[in-house]
Each structure stands twice: as C-alpha cells, then as structure tokens.
Amino acid sequence: MKKRMKALLVVFTIILSMLRGTTSYAAATSSIIFQGLEVKDVVEIYRICNYDESSASYSWAFAVTSWMSEKRTGQFYADLSPAGLSKMKPKAAKEFCELLLDGLRNTSTGVANLQGESFTYEVGGGNTVEIEAGYYIVLPKGHSRVYDLEWFVLPPGSEKTITYTEDNYSVPSMTTSIANDTSDRGMVQETVPLTELDDQVTVTSNITMPSYNSMYSDGKRVLTVSFVIPYGMEYIADSLKLTTTEEGQETELPEAAYTVMNYSNAQFYKDYSDKFVFFGSQDYFYEIDGNHLAGPDGTPELALTAFNEAYGTQYSIEEKGLKTVGVGGNTSTQEIREAQAAETGEPVEALEETENEDGSEEVSDESENLDDEQTDPEGVTVETESIGDTSVDTSNLVYKTGGVSLVIVSLDTSVEIGTLNAKISAKKNQYSTPDGWYDIYTCLSYSVSPLDKNLRAVIKESARAAAYGIRLTACMGYADSYQKTGDEILATAPRMLDDKFTLYKKTNTYSGDINEAVTQVATENKDKVQLVYDSALNVTNEYTEYALLSLNDEAQIAIGGIITGEYLIMQTDHVPGFALSEYSYIIESDDWQDEEYMEGNCVFDLVWLDYKTVYLPATGDSGQETGRAAGILIMLFAAAAIVQVARKQRNLVIFRR
16 A cells, blocks of 8 residues: 555656646746837747756757858857857847858748748737747848847746837838929929920939848849839930939949840739739730749730739739720620610611612621620620729739830949939820829839848839820710710720721911811811811811821720810711711810819810711700700811811710710
C-alpha cells in the first residue's frame, strides 16, 4: 500500500508540474500594439531570437545561426549573442538587422525566411498582435510609405507599443501645374487654362522623392516617373526636361541618369476608382511604370490575367454590349425591320423588301455576321444589356480609353535625387475627350519593400487644360425617341456606323435672301459653303466647311480645340435603309456659355437619330408638330434643295444629350 501511495504521489507531482508549466506559458504570452499605420499597410513581424522559459534566456532562431555560419556577410557576426545585440549602438544594431533580413530574403515570396506573423491594417480591423516572447524585427510593406525597420526585445508577459510617425517612414509628394505656351486664352471655371487647335501646353511637376535606407540597394528598387497624355493631346517629341534641386541650386539631370520610353496612340485601361491598371501598344502590354505584363502577341485579356495574378485582384474588362448597324455592325436586319414597323405601324412583313428609287435593295440581311450564340436560325438578334445600367457593380471592372500617349522615365537608383523637377509639353490636336477636359497625369512609381522589389506604390497628380468641342453620336430613332433624354437613348438605341456628317462654321452674313447672297460668295468657295436664310431678319448667313465627321466603331465623333462661334452640322451619308436627314443643326454663339447645353463641360454633346422616313415627331400630348424652326432655311448648292434646320429643341429628331 505504501509503495502504491508513493507511486501515486509521484504521478500527481508530475501532473502538477505540467499544469504549472502550462499556466506559466500562457502567462508568458506578450503583445505588440501598432499605432500610426496607414490603411492597407502590410506589417511583417520576424522573430530572430526565441525565448527559453526554463533558462529564462534568449537564443538565435535556427535561420539566424545558419546565416551566421553559411553566409559570408553573416560570418562577420558569428560571435554575436542576443545579449551582444542589445548592447550594440543603435546604428550598428539596425545595420545588423538590415543585413540579416536581406541575407534571408526569399525572392519568390518577397519575405525573409524567418518565423513570424503578418497582417494587413484595415479600418476597424485591430492593431494588436498576441505573440510569444523573443527578439523581433518589424518591417511594414507600406501602401504608400517607405518604412524603416524596428527591432526590440519582447519579454514574457510584456506589452510593446510601436507608434509610427513621420520620423519612421518616408513618403513622396508631388505638385503639378499646366500653362498654355501659345497664348493666354483665359480660364474656364476660373482655374483651367483654355486651349485651341495646335496650342502647346507645358506641364511642370515638382516631385519630392522618398528616402531609402541601405537595404534598398541598386537593382532592388524601382523609381519611375510616367506622364499620361489624354486623347486629344499629342506629346511633343524631346520636350522632356528634368532637373534636380539641392540646397536651392537647380541642376539639369544628366542623360545617363535616366532612360525614356515613348508610346503613342496606346490603349489605356483603368478602373472606376481612377486607378491606372495597364496600357497596350501594338501587341505589348505594360503597367503604368513600364513593367512588362504581356507580349509579343499579347492581348488585353492576357495582360489582365498577369496583373490579377501579381496583385491578387479580380478585375475583368468591361463589355459595353453596343448594338451597331451598318458595315461591320452586329445588329441584324430583323431588328431594323421591327424598329421600322414600330415607327410606321406597318406589319414587319411589309418591310421585307424595301427598295431605293433605282430599284436596288436598301436593307441587306446582316445576320450572317453574328455567331451562333447571337442569333437563332430565323435571324432574331440577341438581347443586349443597357449601356450605363447603374445597377451593375463596377468595382472590379476596367474600361478602355484609346488614343493615349505615355512617356515613361526610368531613373537610375544609384543617383541620389531629393527633388525632381519635370517638364513635358503637348500639342492640342483636332480630337476631343467626351467632356472637353484634358487631364495630363504625372505618376511616380516607387518601391515600398526592400524584400520585394516587385512591390511598388504609385502616386499621381493631374494638371487640367480645357478646349471647346463638339461630340455627336448617331443612333437609330424609334417612334417614342422624342420622349426620352439623350442618356436614355444612348442606353438602348443601336448605333449607326455608316453615318457621315459635315461641320460648317459661320463666316459671313449677307443682306437679303439666298439668291442675293449667292452672287456675293466667291466662286472658288461655293463647293465648301452652305447658306442659311433668316426670314425674320432678312439676312443670309454663310457657313464654310470646317471638318468632315466620320464616326468611329461606336458611331461617335468628337472634335476639339474649336473656337466658340456659330456652327452648322449636316448629315451627308447614312446607313442603307434609312433616309438622309432633312434636318440640320445650328449651334449658336451664345450656346457655349449656356449651362443648359454645356452641363459644366466644354463639349456640346448631340445625339443624332436616324429614321427610315424623316419627320418631325408629334409633341407628347397635343399631337401637334413643333414649328420653332420655321423661318430658317438652307439652300444646298450641290442639290439646289431646301431643307429645314433644327434649333435646340428636344422634340426634334436631333437631341441634346
């Protein structure tokens, strides 16, 4: 019995000892509290020394001892103990930690081969980490900041607070401005310089560069300045000027300190939060700083796949689903016939064979251009989603903008630059953005992790210029189109690809009617002139050809850089099966300052509707045709015909958007 009692006592003692050890270990858990972080910062915590509770001492982690014995740099510290690290001067201790992390850097993962933890700081996500005792190095990968590392000893059961202030990280800054070099044409909305066709503008950007510690050695970081010039502006070759400012002295940056790549007429992709995703030139695709994504033989889809894999995003390219009619269109004749039938009230069968006056068939069946998924055996057109549907989630969509120019400057990171001054010039061409604003972006791409050279942040600023312009979108008209706004029409109406227009600018006014005015027009100008008679004033206005408007693959044309004045727009060609419009449109001089028409932009935006037969639709309730355009006539020299002019009236076949 005594032997049994002794045995039970030994077992109980062992169990009690184990319980005491478990309780002691739980009490030894420590915590780190982080303050002053930026949202989306990735905080990496590396344990370089383990704590031995039995001896109450610290010992190097296995990876550290391996580095000290196997790596040439580590061998210089072979005799260093954890206690010795604690006694080193701050600068020397920091250098040791930098060399250690760099020596254990995993190039494929962008982290050091050490035990530890990491978390991404989010609003409301917490900033406290429960962790074992030991020696630690903390090195955040900043969302936009370049952080210095911190190292410290974390005793058992202790709490460590790390507060990041401006002394613990570096972040670049940028200011940018724009000026019209050709002429001071005044400002739009008080701050935006106005430009006209062929004007030259210069963008000046002052960039304060981030500062880097010795871990960011040459070849392990990226420092790139990119300029994005929008559609409607052209980069002026060799206009780039780079200078540095040190201690108040401005010095031109040597050409050997940077390389330049130019891309013109590129396809530019960005998301709906205005983040630049990638761009394509021919069959090559790049990130904004020139980092290669796909090519040769690249496609936007391949480039986006590479981007998503690199950054863990889930972007997809937006498909507009436009219905188009005409050569190269995707809408079948059946839908045209259905639209015509809805307009005229005739059955669809009556429109099966519509002919021109010369007996030729006007409407050809284009259903063969559709794939099997778009049409059934009878040629019925596929249903497409409305454009601009506000219910669509656009958070993971990227969309394309064409005609963009880019200038990418890769800086030599061995050259120390505190402040960079960059100037670049562009010329206004005949094209226009949708709203008449021209934002020229300056972007700085820079490394934010010494362990992951592919991890970069981008800051950008824009300088805005303005230019007046006209945009026209040709759409199929329906019987109820006059009851809709321009945006409602654009959301569903098929686009008319084969339409062509001519823009005329008012150049003279003659007393009397057209017959009197004709005699005063110079013979060499008669093929380029249209005359409009105003019976109320008994004067004839002369309009001279300004531009021929051919539509793009979305049935749009936008011209920019025009001088405000009075303009006439006439349709000169049309989709087969639809009549040439009998109506033209006049933009009057006062319209450019009218907020109702300009809507806070610089572009006069028109939606032009094509009908099989052109008529003035009845107004909503009265059923009477509007007569607001009465008294203004156009005589066409070529056809000697008289047609009417539509004057800013929503009930006409031409709509303001």
